[in-house]
Amino acid sequence: MRVAPVVPAGRRRRYSRAGHPGSLALVPRLSEVIAALENLWPAERAESWDAVGTVVGDPDQQVTRVLFAVDPVREIVDEAVKLGADLLVTHHPLYLRGTTTVAASTFKGRVVHTLIKNDIALHVAHTNADTADPGVSDALAGALDLRVVRPLVPDPTDPEGRRGLGRVCELDHPLTVRELAARAAACLPATAQGIRVAGDPEATVRTVAVSGGSGDSLFDAVRAAGADAFLTADLRHHPASEAVAHSPLALLDAAHWATEWPWCELAAAQLDEISDRHGWDLRVHVSKTVTDPWTAHAASTTTDEPLGAPN
Numbered sequence: 001m002r003v004a005p006v007v008p009a010g011r012r013r014r015y016s017r018a019g020h021p022g023s024l025a026l027v028p029r030l031s032e033v034i035a036a037l038e039n040l041w042p043a044e045r046a047e048s049w050d051a052v053g054t055v056v057g058d059p060d061q062q063v064t065r066v067l068f069a070v071d072p073v074r075e076i077v078d079e080a081v082k083l084g085a086d087l088l089v090t091h092h093p094l095y096l097r098g099t100t101t102v103a104a105s106t107f108k109g110r111v112v113h114t115l116i117k118n119d120i121a122l123h124v125a126h127t128n129a130d131t132a133d134p135g136v137s138d139a140l141a142g143a144l145d146l147r148v149v150r151p152l153v154p155d156p157t158d159p160e161g162r163r164g165l166g167r168v169c170e171l172d173h174p175l176t177v178r179e180l181a182a183r184a185a186a187c188l189p190a191t192a193q194g195i196r197v198a199g200d201p202e203a204t205v206r207t208v209a210v211s212g213g214s215g216d217s218l219f220d221a222v223r224a225a226g227a228d229a230f231l232t233a234d235l236r237h238h239p240a241s242e243a244v245a246h247s248p249l250a251l252l253d254a255a256h257w258a259t260e261w262p263w264c265e266l267a268a269a270q271l272d273e274i275s276d277r278h279g280w281d282l283r284v285h286v287s288k289t290v291t292d293p294w295t296a297h298a299a300s301t302t303t304d305e306p307l308g309a310p311n
């Protein structure tokens with residue numbers, strides 16, 4: 001049961017829109033919500049090349065609706081406008097490498113203009129959310145109902161060994177690679193790509209490594225963890241080819257967006273819990289818009305015909 005919040009003197013009060021006439025709730029300022037997000041995903045834990053934190057927003061503006069999404073693209077910003085959101089939190093940065101213009105004639109500049117004109121703040125939690133506890137790969141593992149054992153690449157600054165990149169997971173009941181791929185296809189949001197598999201589809205999987213987003217730099221850690229399979233995204237021909245030649249490791253390649261989207265639900269639940277604790281009048285939403293850039297998939301036509309004479 002939700003406990004009535006203690007309202008500090010001098011704070012603005014208003015009736016909650018949560019359907020409890022008479023209950024008082026606080027409308028937090030952006031700075032307060034950002035402080036809560038920074039506590040979950042401190043900016044200093046982001047990679048040095050990353051661009052995390054608040055991109056757009058007035059610290060004093062009030063926040064009543066928050067939308068979580070993977071990509072800060074036009075469809076998502078339009079959705080935030082339609083929803084009446086005051087804050088959009090995305091996993092991917094808007095400007096990763098800096099810019100010299102936010103002119104509305106560029107698609108990123110148009111995003112900035114739309115956000116500011118509609119009083120919507122934008123905050124980014126990227127590699128600081130990847131390595132968090134819980135983080136992006138915990139959400140990915142959770143979506144497939146996998147039991148997380150430990151980080152794949154532990155963060156050396158975490159004495160408890162819980163933070164880090166990727167996660168090593170155990171299956172309570174062994175599955176074949178084919179069955180695990182089917183589970184990933186069923187449990188992750190639908191995309192045109194679906195799940196690609198490298199390696200023997202009938203091999204048994206007991207230990208699986210997962211990493212939301214691009215994971216082909218993690219093969220050494222995956223092998224060291226003794227994983228039978230690795231679920232990630234953006235696997236390229238040569239690293240994948242070499243990985244399966246090196247050992248019997250099976251690879252499951254999902255759409256990048258699909259591997260990171262479960263984090264939005266996790267993050268929204270975390271902010272909801274914080275909001276309840278503070279007695280904030282905050283509505284937290286997760287975008288279901290698929291922003292994976294790949295929009296269609298044509299399966300190869302099965303044929304027994306030979307491919308033709310080698311040339």
Ligand SMILES: [Zn+2]
Pocket residue numbers: 092212213214256260
């Ligand atoms: Zn990503």
